[in-house]
C-alpha cells in the first residue's frame with residue numbers, strides 16, 4: 001500500500017516534468033501591419049511570443065477575451081495559453097491585422 005502510494009507520487013512528478021518539457025515557445029511577428037504566421041497551432045501550456053517589428057503600437061487582442069497583449073514598437077511580449085480552442089485575435093489599433101491560434105488540449 002505504502003509502496004503503491006509512493007509510486008503514484010513519483011509517477012505524478014514524472015508526468016508533470018514531461019508536460020513542462022513539452023511546452024513550447026511559439027514566435028509570431030508583427031511587421032508592416034501583418035501578423036505572421038496568420039494561423040498558428042499550439043497546445044495548452046505553450047507560450048506565444050509576439051514581436052512587434054514596426055514603429056507603431058500593436059496589440060494581440062483575443063475576440064473571446066482570452067488575452068489582450070500590448071506590443072509597443074520594437075518590443076516582444078508573451079502569453080501562456082491556458083485553454084484549448086480556436087482563438088481569433090486582432091490588433092485593436094489596426095483592426096485589419098488579424099490572426100488565429102488553434103490551441104490543442
Ligand SMILES: [Cu+2]
Nearest residue numbers: 058091093094
Ligand atoms: Cu496594430
